[in-house]
Amino acid sequence: MIQLLINTDPISEGYVILITGLLIVFSALVILALFFNYGLPVMLYIYKIITKGKDKKISEIKVKGDSGFTGEISAVIGASVHMYLSEQHDIESGILTIKQVKKTYSPWSSKIYGIQNRL
Amino acid sequence: MKKLIIIFSALSLLLFIRPVLGLGANINSETATSVTTAQVDLTEDESVLDGAFDGIKKFYSYTGFANSTSGNVIMIIIGIIFIYLGIKFDYEPLLLIPIGAGVILGNIPFVAGNQTGIYETGSVLNYLYFGVVKGIYPPLIFLGIGAMTDFSSLIANPKLMLLGGAAQIGVFATFLGALYLGFNLPEAGAIGIIGGADGPTAIFLSSKLANGINIMPDGTTVKNLIGPIAIAAYSYMALVPVIQPPLMRMLISKKDRKIKMKPPRAVTQKEKMIFPVVALILTTFISPSALPLLGMLFFGNLLKESGRTERLADTARTKLIDIVTILLGVTVGASTQADIFITKDSMLIxxxxxxxxxxxxxxGLLFAKFMNLFLKEGNKINPLIGAAGVSAVPDSARVVHTEGLKSDPSNYLLMHAMAPNVSGVIGSAIAAGIILSFLG
Known part of the structure; x- marks a missing residue:
């Protein structure tokens, strides 16, 4: 490689790198694009077939016991949760007071030294 | 007392006049010394003041005023301009402000030999610069970028990946241009990667190829071009909103600019999880030299998409990348020390x-037009998004978006432009790997 680099003129070497480099970059991205266009759906499909019926975690919620549960009931529950979460004003105490701001005494900010007019 | 005040005021006047004359410091140094000798004559009879004056003179010789050269002053002004651009025009302020501050930092004149400057072994800045010289910071930045980036628009429309490849023609064309201008191969490779419009990649490659340490086959040492290359890459990245719109308007017709693209399909979480793993394996098998960059990029993305490591992803995309950006920005800025930075090479770069x-x-733009020739009506891409193929994430995508809005206020291209944008990052990292494997 070293011998090759010495012997070849940098410009022609540059052209070689230009063309091969561009080709490689393109081919890499083309392969990626092809994979995500065609390979990935196939993979996902195969995965789906393999795991069919085995996936215990995600199962339908049984509706047997909830025959009396109508959309109206769920709407009421939803509305009440919404009211509870968004209208929290009602919980606030109605007593309005002015908070007393008490500063701790500090000689640095004491007014008395300014009034007496002496240091 | 009066005399003391006079001497001091004369001295302070001298100090303040100096930087004004400092533009030609070497020429003015003689007149400056003659003035000081005149001052010495005045105070000859006061021996106590003499010692103090000697001290002051020594102190003065250590100050920036005495050591400043025209180069330092110019670079400091450039640093201030960077900060100004970042604040006023909001051009990538996260980069330009640290770099601008770094430029000022690196160009404060000092007396060599006290372990102050960034190029002096043992100085604090030199230790921080280590991460740049050895290419440590760029992969860490890529980790954060990976944890930030949403590849879903790319997964939804993989053919847009080609646009990211098309924009890499800038890398190789610049490489060739640099060769014609007389740079040797490794230097030209490092300069070429500026066309990748990716700061971390540019720093990574230049730290491997043009680091001032490597020795060429014919026995010469390559030049240290990390500073100029990094500054050029980052400043042009910041100037993307200035550079790209005129080209877009020039190359893409009004009608094409109005093309509306189909909204990308929804991408499942499974696909998003598979993407980083597969892309990591494929790209690094093709271009193993880019492993530090691509590996970290996809690793960061996996952290984000796996759904189990939100904590790690969160750190990578906020705290970690912030810390590294600060260090990278300041040290890259400081590496522009005038005596090393202001050369003909830097101007060429x-x-x-x-x-x-x-x-x-x-x-990118032309390739997008070319792709449109093969695409069916209704499936066509808006050629503007080709411009986002130069990485500069996410600035170029934003530029495409605003440019699209200008010609049709209801055409939102941001989502589509992100696809070539992120594939541009991948493409430029692969290109860096290829150049590294050819020339490293």
Missing amino acids: FGLGAISFVIATCG
Whole structure:
């Protein structure tokens, strides 16, 4: 490689790198694009077939016991949760007071030294 | 007492006049010393003041005023301009402000030999600069970028990946241009990567190829071009909103600019999880030299998409990348020390950088037009998004978006432009790997 680099003129070497480099970059991205266009759906499909019926975690919620549960009931529950979460004003105490701001005494900010007019 | 005040005021006047004259410091140094000797004559009879004056003179010789050269002053002004651009025009302020501050930091004149400067072994800045010289910071930045980036628009429309490849023509064209201008192969490779419009990649590659340490086959040492290349890459990245719109308007017709693209399909979480793993394996098998960059990029993305490591992803995309950006920005800025930075090479690199951005943008735009020839009506892409193929995430995508809005206020291209944008990052990292494997 070293011998090759010495012997070849940098410009022609540059052209070689230009063309091969561009080709490689393109081919890499083309392969990626092809994979995500065609390979990935196939993979996902195969995965789906393999795991069919085995996936215990995600199962339908049984509706047997909830025959009396109508959309109206769920709407009421939803509305009440919404009211509870968004209208929290009602919980606030109605007593309005002015908070007393008490500063701790500090000689640095004491007014008395300014009034007496002496240091 | 009066005399003391006079001497002091004379001295302070001298100190303040100095930087004004400092533009030609070497010429003015003689007149400056003659003035000081005149001052010494005045105070000859006061022996107590003499010692104090000697001290002051020594102190003065250590100050920046005494050591400043025209180069330092110019670079400090450039640093201030960077900060100004970042604040006033909001051009990538996260980069330009640290770099601008770094430029000022690196160009404060000092007396060599006290372990102050960034190029002096043992100085604090030198230790921080280590991460740049050894290419440590760029992969860490890529980790954060990976944890930030949403690849779903790319997964939804994989053919847009080609646009990211097309823009890499800027890299190789600049490489060739640099060769014609007389740079040797490794240097030209490092300069070429400016066209990738990716700061971390540019720093990574230049730290491997043009680091001032490597020895060429014919026995010469390569030049240290990390500073100029990084500054050129980052400043042109910041100037993307200035460089790209005129090219877009020039190359893409009004009718094409109004093309509306189909909204990308919804991408499942499974696909998003598979993407980083597969892309990591495929790209690094093709270009193993880019492993530090691509590996970290996809690793960061996996952290984000796996759904189990939100904590790690969160750190990578906020705290970690912030810390590294601060260190990288300041040290890259400081590496522009005037005596090393202001050379003919740097000017050439800046020129080549501008050309490479233009070529890369044109490459992306034209390739998008070319792709449109093969696409069916209704499935066509808006050629503007080709410009986002130069990485510069996410600035170029934003530029495409605003440019699209200008010609049709209801055409939102941001989502589509992100696809070539992120594939541009991948493409430029692969290109860096290829150049590294050819020339490293």
